[in-house]
Amino acid sequence: MKAGLYIRVSTDEQAKHGFSIRAQKDKLTKFATSQDWDIEDYYIEEGVSAKDMLRPELSRMFEDIKTGKIDVVLVYKLDRITRSVRDLYNILDLLEQHNCKFKSATEVYDTTSAIGRMFITLVASFAQFERENLGERVRMGMERMMEEGKFTGGISPFGYHYNKEAKTLVIDDDEAQVLRLIFDSYMRGLGEERTAKKVNQMGHTTRNGTTWTGKTIRDILTNPVAAGHLRWGGEVYRNFVDPIISEDQFQQCLKLRESRREMSPRAAGPSHYPFSGILKCGRCGAALKGQYRVGRVKEDGSRSKFKHYVCTKARGGSCDFKQISDTVVNDVFLKRLNQDLKDYQTALDKEKDAQQEVSNIEKETRYLEAQINKIQSRKRKWQLAYADEAITLEELKERTAEDREAHEILTKQLDELKQEQPDADPVYMVDALTDFIENWHELDDQEKKITLQLFVERVVIDAEDRRGTKTQLRQAWITDIVYK
Ligand SMILES: [Zn+2]
Incomplete structure (x- = not known):
């Protein structure tokens, strides 16, 4: 053949x-x-x-x-x-x-x-x-695994890393910190580009080691994984991972993005009163409501419009607060923010020593947490050793008892340490106020409204009765401001 x-x-x-x-x-x-x-x-x-x-x-x-x-x-x-x-x-x-x-x-x-x-x-x-x-x-097999909460591959999203043993995505502390910074900065009015610039300036890079861009920031802001929902294979698996930011923050951020898109020059939407909802009357405590006042006829025949806030109780006569213009509110509000920024900065300088203390406590906390994690993974090892008959039941009991004791001591130390941690607010407030003030003038009314609602709980305002003139704005002052 x-x-x-x-x-x-x-x-x-x-x-x-x-x-x-x-x-x-x-x-x-x-x-x-x-x-x-x-x-x-x-x-x-x-x-x-x-x-x-x-x-x-x-x-x-x-x-x-x-x-x-x-x-x-x-x-x-x-x-x-x-x-x-x-x-x-x-x-x-x-x-x-x-x-x-x-x-x-x-x-x-x-x-x-x-x-x-x-x-x-x-x-x-x-x-x-x-x-x-x-x-x-x-x-189909991969989908079933995803439904059981197991991550079946691909690149883990930013903020998370893959735990091989458990086949799950867990929060990556360093990346999560950057992710929070991105959301916080964006919500204080920094756009995508400026958020990227800020994150780069602070020395953070993407996972690939490249600098952040508007595009990579946008990818983070629009990925629901930050709130715990994983997008995979065209589906969204809700509550698949531990969230890094709250659902609320994620939704508000989306809203802010949408308003920014809608408010592009070509598609100017309806006007908004930035302070409505948070502005309160300094005399009676009622809400101040936005309202237009039509001004003089301009040369081209149109009338100028002025934005005002009116006390909701003034109409019935139970409050004598006179309507206040949006310009005045803007002006005193920014002055107040600048003053608060100064105060927080001073507080921060005084707390420099305290800051050192904070970082020491943080180090110690991290050490204790690592020790606790070690004990937990050791526990599993003992059980496996017992299952493999490498150790006896007595030995298993003895070792897990030792570990349990150590675990209790460490947890107690950790709790005590956490109570010692001083209030880190000034650091946050200086950062937040700086962002907010720097970007305020770049926002349109709708953006102002959204960022205000995210950042400020309430602004109480009062003003002198007389009207402002061309040369001098009406005197007004903020009697109380509550940040979120
Ligand atoms: Zn009033």
Whole structure:
């Protein structure tokens, strides 16, 4: 018998052990020799897939079959020659026409009988079915894992890292800190670009070590994972991970983004009163409501409009607070913020020593937390050791008891330490106020309104009764301000 040895590896398989051209060639040569066949030729395809029959060596082999040069085709496995039932059918047909046999070195096929040929096509059709369903099954398996709260791969989103043992995403403390900074900064009115600039200035990079851009900031701001909901495979898995920021903050941030988009020059929406909802009357405590007052007729015939706030009790006559213009409110509000910023800065300077103390406490806290984590992972190890019969039940009890005791002591120390932690508010307030004041003038009314609502609980205002003049604004003052 004159044998043609067909050998094929795909690009993927080249990396795999045991599938190399040499391995196939060796095995086929031995097989042919054992059968007392003359090896007529080798047809070797490298880095070629079996998805179709457009293969140069395969074509050459077909020619040789047609001219009767070979009368048996030998392959290492059926899938070397084809992965398609239809192609296999055609190949077997061609072989039969030219009285050529087909043999696999590792599988038992007899193509000399009709039943043998039916069997081989049956096997091939099962193989094809398997392959086509594999992708589907893998996807379904991954979805099931996701539903069980297990992360099935891909890159963990910023703020989280993958815990291999538990197959879950856990908060990455360092990245979470940057993520919070991004949300806080954006919500204080810094746009995407300015938030990026600020985060870069503070020395934080993306996970790849590159600087932050408006685009990468936007990706963070629009990914619900920060609030615990993982986007995966076109679905959102709610409460999949521990949230880094609250749902509330995430939603408000989205709202702020939307308002910024809507308020682009081309699509100026309805006007808003930035202070409505938080501004209270300094005389009666009632809410101040936004209102337009139409002014003089301008040269072009239109009337100028002035934004005012009016005490809701003034109309009924139970309060004598006169309407106050948005300009005056803006002015005194910013003055007050600047004053508060100064105060917090002074407080911060005084607390420099206290700051040192804070960082010491933080270090100690982190140390204690690490120790506690160690004990917890050790507990698992003892249990595994016991399960493997590496230690006795007595030893297991003894060791877990020791650990439990240490765990209690450490937890107690940690609780005490946490109580010692001084109020870190000044640091936060200086940062927040600086951002807020710097960006205030860049915001339009709607943006002002949203950022105000996020940042300030209430502003109580009072003013002198007389109206302001062209040269002097009406005197007003903030009697109380409560930050959120
Ligand atoms: Zn009032």
